[in-house]
Amino acid sequence: MASPHTASVLVASNRGPVSYTLDERGELTAKRGGGGLVSGLSAIGPDTDAVWICSALNDADRETVRRTGGALDPADTGGQRVRMLDIDARVHADAYNGIANSVLWFVHHMLYQTPLEPVFDAAFRRQWKAYEEYNRAFAEALAQEAGQGAAVLIQDYHLTLAPLMLRGLRPDLRIGHFSHTPWAPPEYFRMLPDDIAAQVLGGILGADRAAFLTQRWADAFTECCHAVLGPGSASGTRIGVHGLGADADFLRWRAHQPDVNERMAALRQQIGTTPDGRPRKTIVRVDRTELSKNIVRGLLAYEELLESRPEWRERVVHIAFAYPSRQDLAVYRDYTAEVERVATEINSRYGTADWTPVELHVKDDFARSLAAYRLADVALVNPIRDGMNLVAKEVPVVSDGGCALVLSREAGAFEELAEDAVPVNPYDIGGMTAALHQALSMGPGERAERTKRLAAQATALPPARWFLEQLAALEG
Ligand code: G6P
Numbered sequence: 001m002a003s004p005h006t007a008s009v010l011v012a013s014n015r016g017p018v019s020y021t022l023d024e025r026g027e028l029t030a031k032r033g034g035g036g037l038v039s040g041l042s043a044i045g046p047d048t049d050a051v052w053i054c055s056a057l058n059d060a061d062r063e064t065v066r067r068t069g070g071a072l073d074p075a076d077t078g079g080q081r082v083r084m085l086d087i088d089a090r091v092h093a094d095a096y097n098g099i100a101n102s103v104l105w106f107v108h109h110m111l112y113q114t115p116l117e118p119v120f121d122a123a124f125r126r127q128w129k130a131y132e133e134y135n136r137a138f139a140e141a142l143a144q145e146a147g148q149g150a151a152v153l154i155q156d157y158h159l160t161l162a163p164l165m166l167r168g169l170r171p172d173l174r175i176g177h178f179s180h181t182p183w184a185p186p187e188y189f190r191m192l193p194d195d196i197a198a199q200v201l202g203g204i205l206g207a208d209r210a211a212f213l214t215q216r217w218a219d220a221f222t223e224c225c226h227a228v229l230g231p232g233s234a235s236g237t238r239i240g241v242h243g244l245g246a247d248a249d250f251l252r253w254r255a256h257q258p259d260v261n262e263r264m265a266a267l268r269q270q271i272g273t274t275p276d277g278r279p280r281k282t283i284v285r286v287d288r289t290e291l292s293k294n295i296v297r298g299l300l301a302y303e304e305l306l307e308s309r310p311e312w313r314e315r316v317v318h319i320a321f322a323y324p325s326r327q328d329l330a331v332y333r334d335y336t337a338e339v340e341r342v343a344t345e346i347n348s349r350y351g352t353a354d355w356t357p358v359e360l361h362v363k364d365d366f367a368r369s370l371a372a373y374r375l376a377d378v379a380l381v382n383p384i385r386d387g388m389n390l391v392a393k394e395v396p397v398v399s400d401g402g403c404a405l406v407l408s409r410e411a412g413a414f415e416e417l418a419e420d421a422v423p424v425n426p427y428d429i430g431g432m433t434a435a436l437h438q439a440l441s442m443g444p445g446e447r448a449e450r451t452k453r454l455a456a457q458a459t460a461l462p463p464a465r466w467f468l469e470q471l472a473a474l475e476g
Helices: 036-044 059-068 089-109 122-145 162-169 194-205 215-229 248-254 258-271 295-308 330-350 366-375 391-398 414-420 429-441 444-458 463-475
Strands: 007-012 018-022 028-032 050-055 081-085 146-155 174-178 209-212 238-241 281-288 316-323 358-361 378-381 404-408 422-424
Touching (some): 018 059, 028 059, 036 050, 059 081, 122 146, 122 162, 146 162, 162 194, 248 366, 248 391, 281 429, 295 330, 295 429, 330 358, 404 429
Parallel strands (some): 378 404
């Protein structure tokens, strides 16, 4: 392990670039993490001066920390210096599942069914203590690793308290915080108990700079500060916006590897042809199965399309990849089950001997996702709320023949892609049905033109520049 107080650039996030699995022979295997945050931060590159601090997420990770002392093998991380923290499993579970994913994620994505939840009781207060402890562990590790005057970029809703804690330990550092989620409007944010709301905002305001994926989320944060802490409370912290874009070079290269070609052939087989011998059209969606992704309403809109416009029957297939996420939480497991139930119901109602209306796959396979991106006629990206949504940006980049993008106006990406997407209100099934019909009916010329413009917009700020821009802004 490198000696302390040496790094000039530090990144901190709950999930690191890799997570481990342990097999029966006691062997550890590294696997790259998913989600927008990891995609963006992987751009740090193997700069020896930079260190990425993350948490052990499971027992195999903890075993890795025990064997390595926490400094991961560069062979596992693509050369990146990574220090993994072995935070007590119960503390991590309360902080990550209890507070970060069940409270802060719910608040920012506005997911509560408010007649019965949230309930901020004694159990919540206990979990909050764990969240504080977890944030303190990060602040202490950062304070230990950072060289004099180093730049520290702290990521996301898991680590809202760490900036202020770190400032207390190391006033010499330049600290940035970045939110990868939406930010709730004040009237929703203020469901949090007043002291907790103040602590979250004050924690982030401990940074020199707080940054967001879109102007909308940045404004919501400022409004919350104003409402909870009072006018002028955010004036000591600079606010920034960096709209993470897709990595065109990587995606175009990766999407043409042999494994992707193989999967395209297999998908074409599954999709099949119409009774008169033409390839069926495809509506593709690729998501981690998060409550905010709105997969069920997407299926309902597709069902309504088949019902109200029977001319599409046998002529279209909905390819839905819904990959597992946060399966420790019962609501996530229930939601996954509901996605499967609705897909099965549509298939049994409309399917025929040689047409399966919905092809649902729940096992994560990046090569197959890229294959679906390449052949999609329509991409359905309809989250009820989303920080950015990189799928909306990745599809146009790798699409072979042009793809119509049906895009929720509640996704961060909508701020940049609105002009060439087909916009939808994610709650309006009829509206989404009409949008799917419009997208499927779009002529090839228009589709290709729009896709070209979408791809240009989607790659305006590739991950490496997204990262370097934040560093530069912190220095300025
Ligand atoms: C997505 C969100 C990030 C979040 C990440 C965590 O990428 O955009 O805001 O940090 O999910 O996902 P995880 O699987 O680590 O809970």
